[in-house]
Amino acid sequence: MDQPLSLVLFSGTDDKLQSAAVMTAGAAAIGKPVHIFLQYWALDSFRANKISKDHGLAPEAGPAGHAAVEALSAAGQEPWYETMRQAKDLGGVDIQACSLSMDLLELKANDLDPLVDGVEGVAAFWMNAGDGPVVFI
Amino acid sequence: MTTETVAIAQRVDARGLSCPLPIVRTAIAIKTLKTGDLIEVLATDPGSTKDFTAWAKTTGNELVTSSVTDGVYRFLLRRK
Numbered sequence: 001m002d003q004p005l006s007l008v009l010f011s012g013t014d015d016k017l018q019s020a021a022v023m024t025a026g027a028a029a030i031g032k033p034v035h036i037f038l039q040y041w042a043l044d045s046f047r048a049n050k051i052s053k054d055h056g057l058a059p060e061a062g063p064a065g066h067a068a069v070e071a072l073s074a075a076g077q078e079p080w081y082e083t084m085r086q087a088k089d090l091g092g093v094d095i096q097a098c099s100l101s102m103d104l105l106e107l108k109a110n111d112l113d114p115l116v117d118g119v120e121g122v123a124a125f126w127m128n129a130g131d132g133p134v135v136f137i
Numbered sequence: 138m139t140t141e142t143v144a145i146a147q148r149v150d151a152r153g154l155s156c157p158l159p160i161v162r163t164a165i166a167i168k169t170l171k172t173g174d175l176i177e178v179l180a181t182d183p184g185s186t187k188d189f190t191a192w193a194k195t196t197g198n199e200l201v202t203s204s205v206t207d208g209v210y211r212f213l214l215r216r217k
Contacts, residue, residue: 026157029164030195077155086161 003132004033006125011137012041014055014080015069020137021083028090037125038116039098042137044105046097051081051113084115094128096120145213146174152181152209159185160192163214167198170216175201178212185210 005027009020020036027034038046045055057066073079087093097112097119109119149166151159159180167176178189186203189212193200199215 022157025161029157029160030192072155076153078158083158083161086158086165090161090164 003130004035004128006035006037006129006132006134008037008039008125008134008136009042010039011058012043012045012055013058015057015061015065016137017042017045017055018080018083021080021087023135023137024093025083025087025090028087028093031092033092034087034094035125035128036093036095037098037120038095039101040104043097043101043107043112046095046113046116047107047111048113049111051115052079081113081115088115096125098122098125143175145177146170147176149176149178152179154180154182156182156184156188158182160188163189163192163212164196167214167216172216174216176214176216178210178214180210180212181208182210185212189214 005023007020007023009017011017024034024036045051057069061069095116097107097116099119099121102119147166147170149159149162151162154162159178159182163176163178170176182188186205189203189210190200192198193214197217199217201213201215202211204211
């Protein structure tokens with residue numbers, strides 16, 4: 001349980017962010033530390049004024065995939081950012097914005113949702129990852 | 138004393154919630170309990186039996202009983 005799980009979130013669509021939230025919440029529930037590094041379109045989806053908006057689905061979803069996701073949502077499935085909030089309530093989850101992506105998107109720290117703990121560079125990310133697994137979503 | 142005669146300190150109704158929320162809600166709730174306290178969880182997620190068994194094993198909490206009736210899973214856990 002000592003090695004953290006490190007997730008690099010690149011994609012900003014709701015299905016991929018839901019997948020990341022599930023992996024994060026599951027790890028947090030067993031006491032495994034999780035480090036999340038937000039890049040590109042994932043970081044864009046964590047903007048305070050955008051996090052609860054519709055971010056679409058990955059291209060492979062197709063019409064049937066869209067219908068399935070909508071049905072689950074209509075049945076009361078929590079949005080990914082609520083699952084992420086609960087994962088953070090459990091503790092051990094640290095969410096950092098990639099500083100390069102902050103520049104790319106011309107973002108300031110206070111443009112981001114409070115779920116994001118700070119901004120870091122890639123060297124800090126690798127140091128925190130240690131010998132644990134790194135997953136790119 | 139058998140487990141069922143010990144009072145259940147807390148109940149989590151996770152029926153209708155999808156994975157991983159039953160585990161997440163349980164992990165949050167069990168933190169408020171004392172060592173040895175019992176928590177009862179109801180869930181309908183089809184992965185529940187494997188998930189609660191794995192969760193108990195990984196966290197060290199004891200899965201006292203596990204059952205399923207008409208698609209509703211019931212778990213009794215004891216805080217470590």
